Amino acid sequence: MRLSALEGRRVALWGLGREGRAAWRAFRARWPQAPLAVFCPQAEHAEARALNDPQLQVFGEPDAEALARFEVVIKSPGISAYHPALLEAASRGTGFTSGTALWFAAQLPGRKLCLTGTKGKSSTTALIAHLLRRGGRCVGLAGNIGLPLLELVDPPKVPDVWAIELSSYQTVDAVAPDVAVVLNLYPEHLDWHGGVERYYADKLALVTRASPRRVVLNHRDARLRELGVSLPGVTWFGREDGWHLREAEVWRGDRRVLGDDALSLPGLHNRLNLCAALAAIEALGEDAEVLSPAAADFRGLPHRLHRLGERGGVEYVDDSISTTPEASLAGLACFAGRRVAVLLGGFERGLPWEGVAERMGESPPVLAVCRGQNGPRIAASLRRERADLNLIEVDTLEQAISAAAEAAGEGGVVLLSPGAPSFPEFRDYAERGRRFAELAGFPAELAKIEGLGIA
Numbered sequence: 001m002r003l004s005a006l007e008g009r010r011v012a013l014w015g016l017g018r019e020g021r022a023a024w025r026a027f028r029a030r031w032p033q034a035p036l037a038v039f040c041p042q043a044e045h046a047e048a049r050a051l052n053d054p055q056l057q058v059f060g061e062p063d064a065e066a067l068a069r070f071e072v073v074i075k076s077p078g079i080s081a082y083h084p085a086l087l088e089a090a091s092r093g094t095g096f097t098s099g100t101a102l103w104f105a106a107q108l109p110g111r112k113l114c115l116t117g118t119k120g121k122s123s124t125t126a127l128i129a130h131l132l133r134r135g136g137r138c139v140g141l142a143g144n145i146g147l148p149l150l151e152l153v154d155p156p157k158v159p160d161v162w163a164i165e166l167s168s169y170q171t172v173d174a175v176a177p178d179v180a181v182v183l184n185l186y187p188e189h190l191d192w193h194g195g196v197e198r199y200y201a202d203k204l205a206l207v208t209r210a211s212p213r214r215v216v217l218n219h220r221d222a223r224l225r226e227l228g229v230s231l232p233g234v235t236w237f238g239r240e241d242g243w244h245l246r247e248a249e250v251w252r253g254d255r256r257v258l259g260d261d262a263l264s265l266p267g268l269h270n271r272l273n274l275c276a277a278l279a280a281i282e283a284l285g286e287d288a289e290v291l292s293p294a295a296a297d298f299r300g301l302p303h304r305l306h307r308l309g310e311r312g313g314v315e316y317v318d319d320s321i322s323t324t325p326e327a328s329l330a331g332l333a334c335f336a337g338r339r340v341a342v343l344l345g346g347f348e349r350g351l352p353w354e355g356v357a358e359r360m361g362e363s364p365p366v367l368a369v370c371r372g373q374n375g376p377r378i379a380a381s382l383r384r385e386r387a388d389l390n391l392i393e394v395d396t397l398e399q400a401i402s403a404a405a406e407a408a409g410e411g412g413v414v415l416l417s418p419g420a421p422s423f424p425e426f427r428d429y430a431e432r433g434r435r436f437a438e439l440a441g442f443p444a445e446l447a448k449i450e451g452l453g454i455a
Contacts, residue, residue, distance in 0.1 A: 001097045002105045003030065003153065006072060012037040014062065015076025016044045019099050022148035023074045024051065026102070029154065037070065064088035072097060077144075077169035080192045099150035100143070100166070101173035106153050110140065112162045113284055114174050116206050117183025117218075119327045122146075122449075124183060124273040125165040127298055128280055129451055132161055134294035135286065139163050140454045144170060147452040159454050161284065168192075168199060171206040179283045180212035183276055185223045186326045190350045207231060214283040218276065219244075237279035238272060243288070245271050250278070250292070257292055264298065266305055267334040301449055303433035305331060308442045313410030316440045319417040320433030325356045328419035332360060339412035341367040341404035343397075345375035346420030346432075353378050353419075357386035364389055365415075367407035369400040374420055397432075401439050414440070 003026060011027065013020050016038055027036060037057040038048055048058045059066065067073055067089035073096050075086070081096075090096060115125045122145045129141040140159040142149050144167040166174060168189055174180070185200055193199040201208075204227065207215045215231050217224040219239035228234045237243045243252055248271055250258040258274075274295055278288040300306065303320040310316070319331045323346075332342060342365045357364070368391045370379040379393050390407070394400050404414040422432040437443070 001072070001095065001102065003027075003102050007031065007034075009071040010035075010069070012039060012067070012070040012073045013076075014039045014067075014073050014079055016040040016048055017076055017078065018146075019076045019148045019150070020074075022150040023076075023099050023102075024053075024056075026099075026150050026153055027074075028053070039066065064092070068092045068094050070094055074098065074102070077167060078192075080194075081169075081172070082192075082194050082198075098170070098173055099148050100170045103149035103153050104173060104175040108153070108155065108162075109158045110160060110162050111179075111284060112164060112177040113179040113181070113280055114143075114164045114166055114177040114206060114210070114212070115181040115183070115280065116166045116168065116171050116203060117181075118186040118188050118203075119322075119324060119330065120183050120269060120273045120276075121165050121167075122321070123270065123301055123304055124181075124277050124280075125163050126301055126449065126451060127274065127277045127295065129163040130298050131277060131281060131288075131291045131294050132163070132286065133451070133455060135291045137161055137286075138454065141451050142453065145452065146449050152454065155454055157454060166206060168203040171203055172209065174206055174210040177206075177210060177212045179214045179216060179280055180206045180210060181216040181276060181280045182207060182218065182224055183273070184218055184221050184326075186324055187351050188324050188349075216276065216280045216283050218272075220272070235279050235283045237275040243275040243279045243282070245275060250274060252278070252289060257289055258295065261296065264296065264300070267330060269330045269333075299450065303429055305334060306433070308437055308440060311441045312405070313412075314405050314408050315413045316437075316442065317413055317415045317417075318433045318436055319415060320422065320429040320436060322417040322419055323421050323429065325351060325353050325419045328417040329356065329359055331415055331417035332363075332365060335413050335415065336361070336363045339408050340365045340415055341369065341408040341412065342415045342417055343369050343371070343400045343404060343436075344378050344417070344419055345370045345372035346418045346425070347423055348373035348377070349421060351420075353381040355385070356419075357382045357389055360386070360389075366390060366412065367392065367404060369394060369404050371395065371397070371400050372418070372420060372425065378419070397435060398439050401436070405440075 039062040064085040129139045138159040140162045143165040145165040187196045216235045217228045219236040248260045282288040306318040308316040416436045426432040
């Protein structure tokens with residue numbers, strides 16, 4: 001559905017977060033006086049009224065009857081496509097779309113590189129944009145990374161390449177990208193998708209349903225290896241005949257391209273993300289090897305293993321973007337050999353924590369502090385597997401930081417890597433990270449991702 005198809009129809013927005021506000025702006029830019037409705041929680045009603053839109057009706061969370069009064073509902077990504085009220089309203093004839101779907105329907109010029117994965121997708125998409133820009137390309141960086149695509153449906157200029165991050169909520173809306181990249185697959189967002197198999201299917205829609213020209217997959221991921229056999233035009237990373245790692249070095253086939261100092265971000269998983277970025281750039285038709293040295297000056301994204309600094313001899317690291325157990329394990333691995341106290345827990349999403357304690361290896365944290373909705377379940381799982389693990393449960397983030405700092409001691413690390421989403425305690429992972437920084441004694445500035453938009 002194109003934006004033009006909304007003209008003269010009864011339209012509602014469902015959600016007034018970043019994506020909802022982008023949809024409101026796009027609609028109002030075309031039809032300043034047209035009636036429009038928004039469904040959002042009571043806590044967001046003041047924000048809706050602050051838009052000063054006399055033609056905007058504001059309602060609370062909808063049921064099927066409320067949704068069915070509209071011909072088209074523009075849904076924010078966080079609202080499940082399997083929500084019972086949505087399914088009932090759709091059966092009565094209400095059409096549902098999203099900002100992502102409307103943007104793709106606009107068929108804007110420029111090559112489109114779309115990327116998804118359970119972890120690492122924001123950093124890798126930003127890295128791709130960084131490398132291409134250093135090579136002289138104009139790049140539009142947007143999507144789930146922090147700038148809704150619909151904000152750029154009327155771009156000030158047309159980029160050479162769109163670097164688009166898509167979550168599992170958005171992949172089904174992508175259409176015909178030039179390159180589609182999947183980094184990895186681990187269980188996540190099971191509440192939204194209704195189960196792990198549906199999560200995998202929705203995530204992989206980017207390569208199974210979107211009809212990409214080229215597909216880039218991680219050969220180290222068993223599920224992606226199996227899938228790749230049935231897909232045409234696959235470029236692999238993590239395999240010895242393509243971009244891959246040998247120890248911490250980056251190789252292209254049998255050629256060593258970048259040494260251990262090639263990427264300023266810590267961890268082997270970030271080196272593998274670099275391999276993914278280079279493979280994607282190559283699949284796009286660019287000379288990845290020529291562009292690869294520019295990775296050395298790539299700055300990491302906020303709340304992704306962000307070293308805040310030291311207080312009392314203790315280093316504080318904000319990895320609030322970590323919302324899966326796998327991400328927490330990757331964060332811990334970056335500080336192997338040091339005294340690390342890790343803060344775990346948040347929103348209960350049903351992700352499995354079995355096997356996590358065993359995979360902490362020979363350098364487990366000196367203390368695991370569990371809190372939040374799923375804190376008790378995480379603690380119980382870790383205790384069952386590793387009786388020698390030093391572990392406590394606390395109620396507040398302030399208590400968690402205090403206990404972690406004492407356990408880490410001078411020269412140690414306090415690592416916020418929750419392995420769980422932030423809500424309802426915090427609006428998003430960024431707010432959680434800022435609060436962590438503030439409580440640890442660092443300026444809680446609004447962290448911004450550099451390079452969003454067209455440049």
